[in-house]
Amino acid sequence: MANTHQTINPATGEVIDTYELATDEQALATLRASHEAFLDWRKTSFEERAGILREIAKRLRANKDDYAALMTREMGKPIAQGGGEIELCAAICEFTADNGPQELADEQRDLDGGRALVSYQPIGVILGIQPWNFPFYQVVRYAIANIMAGNTVLLKHAPNVWGAAVEIEKLFVAAGLPENVFRSLFIDADQTSQLIEHEHVRGVTLTGSPRAGSAVAAKAGEQLKKSVLELGSNDAYLVLEDADIDRAVETCVQGRIYNNGETCVAAKRFIVVDAVYDAFREKFVEKMRQIEYGDPTDPNTALGPIAREDLRDTLHDLVKRSIDQGATCVCGGEIPDGPGYFYPVTVLEDLKPGMPAYDEELFGPAASLIRVADEAEAIRVANDSRYGLGGGIFSKDEQRAVDIARNLFDTGMVNINGYRLAQPHLPFGGVKDSGYGREHGGFGMKEFVNAKSVMIID
Incomplete structure (x- = not known):
C-alpha cells in the first residue's frame, strides 16, 4: 500500500x-x-x-x-x-x-x-x-x-x-x-x-x-x-406534447451541465415525444453548442473540467462506444488538447437499448436525446433503466404530470417543469x-x- x-x-x-x-x-x-x-x-x-x-x-x-x-x-x-x-x-x-x-x-x-x-x-x-x-x-x-x-x-x-x-x-x-x-x-x-x-x-x-x-x-x-x-442514476426527463419547449430546453441544459454534469441527479436522458422532438432538439442543441469549457476559477465559466483523468477517460469511452454502436454525435465527443481534464458539451441521438448512452450513467456534460412516439412510450423508456434516483416531466397539464410522477415514474424523486437539486425538507434517495x-x-x-x-x- x-x-x-x-x-x-x-x-x-x-x-x-x-x-x-x-x-x-x-x-x-x-x-x-x-x-x-x-x-x-x-x-x-x-x-x-x-x-x-x-x-x-x-x-x-x-x-x-x-x-x-x-x-x-x-x-x-x-x-x-x-x-x-x-x-x-x-x-x-x-x-x-x-x-x-x-x-x-x-x-x-x-x-x-x-x-x-x-x-x-x-x-x-x-x-x-x-x-x-x-x-x-x-x-x-x-x-x-x-x-x-x-x-x-x-x-x-x-x-x-x-x-x-x-x-x-x-x-x-x-x-x-x-x-x-x-x-x-x-x-x-x-x-x-x-x-x-x-x-x-x-x-x-x-x-x-x-x-x-x-x-x-x-x-x-x-x-x-x-x-x-x-x-x-441516468435520470430521464420527459418532454411531452404540451410542454413549454423554451422552458424545457433552458431547464434541461442547466440540468445537464450543472456541476460539470457530474451530479447523481443530473438530467441525463432527454425523452421527447415525436410531435415536439424536432423543435426541442433544434433549440437544445443550439444552446448546448454555445457552452464552452473554461477556467473554473473564472466566475463566468459555466463548465469546468472533469474531476479526474480516469473519470474523463471513462466518460469518453462510453461516448465512443455509443457512437460505434450507431449513435449519432451531434456535437462534442472529442477529448481536447491542452492541460487539465476538460471535456466538451456532447449531445448524442439515435440511441437504442444496449448503447452505453442509453443504459449507463454518463457522468459529465454528455446528453442523450431519445425520440419516442407518444406519452406512453416516453414513460416506458424512462422506466427502462436499472436506475431510479430522479427524473423530470415537462407538461402544461400539471395534474397529469403529477399523476405520472406519483404512480408511473419508478424513481425516488421527480421534478415537474423545472430542475431542483436536493432540498433539506424533502426525502432524497432512489430505488433499483x-x-x-x-x-x-x-x-x-x-x-x-x-x-x-x-x-x-x-
Whole structure:
C-alpha cells in the first residue's frame, strides 16, 4: 500500500497537496476514540446538539468563499457554483437543528392495561463513504443528521478531495463539536472494509457507484449491519406534447451541465415525444453548442473540467462506444488538447437499448436525446433503466404530470417543469440500482437509530 496520496488540480494537472495514509493501527485508534466519544455524546440534549449545528451553519457561510475556492481547486467545480453548495449545507444544518428535536422526540402510544412510548435512541459510530462531486454537501448530508441523532461519525472521503475532508473536520471542531464526534480518515478500500467488520461501527452509508455500493452492502450485510446507499442514476426527463419547449430546453441544459454534469441527479436522458422532438432538439442543441469549457476559477465559466483523468477517460469511452454502436454525435465527443481534464458539451441521438448512452450513467456534460412516439412510450423508456434516483416531466397539464410522477415514474424523486437539486425538507434517495434508504426531510435522522418500544403496565 502506498503511504501517501496526492490531490491534483483537474484544470491544470498540477499537484495541490500530499497526504499520508493512516496505518491500520491509526485507523483503529480513531474508531475507538469515536466510540468513546459516542458514550458521552449520546447523553447530550437535543438543544445542545442543535446549538452546535446552528454554529456550523454560521461558520459555513462565513467561510463560503474559501470553501468554494477549495472545491474549485480540488475537483473543478465552477467557482460561481461553490457558494450554492455551501448555502445548501448551512440550510441542512438549520433544518436539522429546527426539526431534529421534534423528529427524534419520544412518541406516546396506547397500550392495553398501561401506556407505551417509542424512543429513538442513537446506536453508535456511523461510517460514511463519500464521493468527490459535492465535497461538502455529501458529508454534511449524512453527518449532520447522525450527529443530531446522537451518533458519532467517521468519514472516508474520496482521496481527490481530502483537503475538503480536513476543512470539514476543522469546521466542526471550531463550531463546538466535542473531540472525536466527527473524524476524517485517510484510508484505502481494504482498510475501510476492515472498519466495517469492527464491532464499534454500527452502520454504514455510501454515495457512489453501484459496484462500490454492492461491495459495501455485502460487507455490512455479512456483519448484520444496516447500510444506506445512494448510487447514482441516468435520470430521464420527459418532454411531452404540451410542454413549454423554451422552458424545457433552458431547464434541461442547466440540468445537464450543472456541476460539470457530474451530479447523481443530473438530467441525463432527454425523452421527447415525436410531435415536439424536432423543435426541442433544434433549440437544445443550439444552446448546448454555445457552452464552452473554461477556467473554473473564472466566475463566468459555466463548465469546468472533469474531476479526474480516469473519470474523463471513462466518460469518453462510453461516448465512443455509443457512437460505434450507431449513435449519432451531434456535437462534442472529442477529448481536447491542452492541460487539465476538460471535456466538451456532447449531445448524442439515435440511441437504442444496449448503447452505453442509453443504459449507463454518463457522468459529465454528455446528453442523450431519445425520440419516442407518444406519452406512453416516453414513460416506458424512462422506466427502462436499472436506475431510479430522479427524473423530470415537462407538461402544461400539471395534474397529469403529477399523476405520472406519483404512480408511473419508478424513481425516488421527480421534478415537474423545472430542475431542483436536493432540498433539506424533502426525502432524497432512489430505488433499483440507485440504492436504498433516505436522507433529508427528517428521514435521515431515523436511518441509524434504535426505535425502541417501552411498555409501562399499570
